[in-house]
Amino acid sequence: MTSTALPTIEEIEAKLQRGPYHQWLGITVESVGEGEITLRAKWRDEWVVNPDKGYTHGGILAALVDLTADWALVSKTGRGVPTIDLRVDYHRPAPPGDLRVTGKVIKFGSQISVAEAQVFDIDNKLVASGRGVYSTAVPKA
Amino acid sequence: MTSTALPTIEEIEAKLQRGPYHQWLGITVESVGEGEITLRAKWRDEWVVNPDKGYTHGGILAALVDLTADWALVSKTGRGVPTIDLRVDYHRPAPPGDLRVTGKVIKFGSQISVAEAQVFDIDNKLVASGRGVYSTAVPKA
Amino acid sequence: MTSTALPTIEEIEAKLQRGPYHQWLGITVESVGEGEITLRAKWRDEWVVNPDKGYTHGGILAALVDLTADWALVSKTGRGVPTIDLRVDYHRPAPPGDLRVTGKVIKFGSQISVAEAQVFDIDNKLVASGRGVYSTAVPKA
Amino acid sequence: MTSTALPTIEEIEAKLQRGPYHQWLGITVESVGEGEITLRAKWRDEWVVNPDKGYTHGGILAALVDLTADWALVSKTGRGVPTIDLRVDYHRPAPPGDLRVTGKVIKFGSQISVAEAQVFDIDNKLVASGRGVYSTAVPKA
Numbered sequence: 001m002t003s004t005a006l007p008t009i010e011e012i013e014a015k016l017q018r019g020p021y022h023q024w025l026g027i028t029v030e031s032v033g034e035g036e037i038t039l040r041a042k043w044r045d046e047w048v049v050n051p052d053k054g055y056t057h058g059g060i061l062a063a064l065v066d067l068t069a070d071w072a073l074v075s076k077t078g079r080g081v082p083t084i085d086l087r088v089d090y091h092r093p094a095p096p097g098d099l100r101v102t103g104k105v106i107k108f109g110s111q112i113s114v115a116e117a118q119v120f121d122i123d124n125k126l127v128a129s130g131r132g133v134y135s136t137a138v139p140k141a
Numbered sequence: 142m143t144s145t146a147l148p149t150i151e152e153i154e155a156k157l158q159r160g161p162y163h164q165w166l167g168i169t170v171e172s173v174g175e176g177e178i179t180l181r182a183k184w185r186d187e188w189v190v191n192p193d194k195g196y197t198h199g200g201i202l203a204a205l206v207d208l209t210a211d212w213a214l215v216s217k218t219g220r221g222v223p224t225i226d227l228r229v230d231y232h233r234p235a236p237p238g239d240l241r242v243t244g245k246v247i248k249f250g251s252q253i254s255v256a257e258a259q260v261f262d263i264d265n266k267l268v269a270s271g272r273g274v275y276s277t278a279v280p281k282a
Numbered sequence: 283m284t285s286t287a288l289p290t291i292e293e294i295e296a297k298l299q300r301g302p303y304h305q306w307l308g309i310t311v312e313s314v315g316e317g318e319i320t321l322r323a324k325w326r327d328e329w330v331v332n333p334d335k336g337y338t339h340g341g342i343l344a345a346l347v348d349l350t351a352d353w354a355l356v357s358k359t360g361r362g363v364p365t366i367d368l369r370v371d372y373h374r375p376a377p378p379g380d381l382r383v384t385g386k387v388i389k390f391g392s393q394i395s396v397a398e399a400q401v402f403d404i405d406n407k408l409v410a411s412g413r414g415v416y417s418t419a420v421p422k423a
Numbered sequence: 424m425t426s427t428a429l430p431t432i433e434e435i436e437a438k439l440q441r442g443p444y445h446q447w448l449g450i451t452v453e454s455v456g457e458g459e460i461t462l463r464a465k466w467r468d469e470w471v472v473n474p475d476k477g478y479t480h481g482g483i484l485a486a487l488v489d490l491t492a493d494w495a496l497v498s499k500t501g502r503g504v505p506t507i508d509l510r511v512d513y514h515r516p517a518p519p520g521d522l523r524v525t526g527k528v529i530k531f532g533s534q535i536s537v538a539e540a541q542v543f544d545i546d547n548k549l550v551a552s553g554r555g556v557y558s559t560a561v562p563k564a
Contacts, residue, residue: 021198024187046165049221057162058224059204066199080190083199084394085271085367085415086229087510089537089556091530093223106552107514112366112417114512114552129529129537130226131554133367133415133512135394225535226508226556228369230396230415232389247411248373253507253558255371255411270388270396272413274371274508274556276535303480306469328447331503339444340489340506345482362472365481367553368511375505412508 006034006075015079016071025063026098035105037072039064043098056094061119061128062086064101069115069132072103076113081134084112088130097122111137147175147216156220157212166204167239176246178213180205184239197235202260202269203227205242210256210273213244217254222275225253229271238263252278288316288357297361298353307345308380317387319354321346325380338376343401343410344368346383351397351414354385358395363416366394370412379404393419429457429498438502439494448486449521458528460495462487466521479517484542484551485509487524492538492555495526499536504557507535511553520545534560 026042049057167183190198308324331339385399449465472480
């Protein structure tokens, strides 16, 4: 795989926001580097699992781990790539509020890559973290 | 943990639908048994990751694996319980359409339980599957 | 990938036992079918993690989940294949004694496959279970 | 859970080596800190999966991830603790030779903790990495 020039924040945000679910999650790009990225997600009432406590559903956090680890690979892939599998650890309940997610490549490979992500709540506490395995083979022409 | 009487489909659906994200996912209960459950989720345009192909985002599938494995435990727990961790395998792209998810308990424990779920697309093809570890300790009074 | 004729128990056992670690684990093949296999492992004193209680180390159980899920694919692969990742759940301590492990394919793919395995102790109790993701691409000539 | 004084390398090594499987893996402690540890494992011919290439079996690497993540918690636990589940990513084949493994706590909790580990080969290349979830509840008296 040929390494591409590092895309700009605006370029990545435009690609991410083509995805309707990324729009719904209110994803914006805070920063991007070689093999790393920081995203933000904008709180919605629909995220809640438990109306008494207002905690965010684990499926929202899983989506954020998945997509942030995926896009941490963007300095090499230039695009979102298929997830092979995803593992998420839940560390504490996530109270209402926007979330910040940092992603980092663990191993970049020509066929299979591994990246991780950490989700922080509005008080900067780690609420979830995890890893994905991604298919980084170049698509056939 | 005392085993509770098996709740009815209506009782489980009412509990599930208290969660705003469950409502958004359009979750309904198709059947329930001892240590197993079948749920359905109603397609939404916002689920899409890629507007060219219309595939459902992996984060939606992860949410469905998580919540269905969780509620497969309901014959013992009588409620949704906290997820400790989640693992999801993606088997093929999920085309637009409602999804059916079957959940099954692997091991019920007094503190920690493990359950699995399988997500099927509208053509009944397996699109994703996985497991969660759940905290099934009885909450302190 | 061309499906191969189902190998015999003797053929699989001969291939498995080429691996020194498989020999050390005392692996034998109990049965084999299309997308499934049952193996046995012969107890060794060196497996113990805790000399007071004699429980088997989680790393032994992880090895058994890995290799049994891998060889559940043998009806398609004809050989052991590289593991991409492995997830193991520990359900209860494994007392001293031989172990039986059943493996089953979840999804066979031309590039990536997923299989699961369950480890049973000498009293036939489930002590661990899990899944692996395997690289089932045909090696380049 | 009361935090204990950081044990010395000699104390941790003595505790680790009570386990017969740890002895067999030739585990020694290189360094220890608050929420982190570095271990070494001494190569054995029996570790090999494939006699033609001499690569180490994934089950050996899984054992090293499990035990190193577990003992990264020792500054808080003072002992090895039960593994709830384990996830291992395999990044490249591990050639014959001693292995070095670094472990680090991700989240320490009073009931459940998460830690990670990275396995490096004799050329200091990352061959595997992963995470475990551990039961860090204080045992009942």
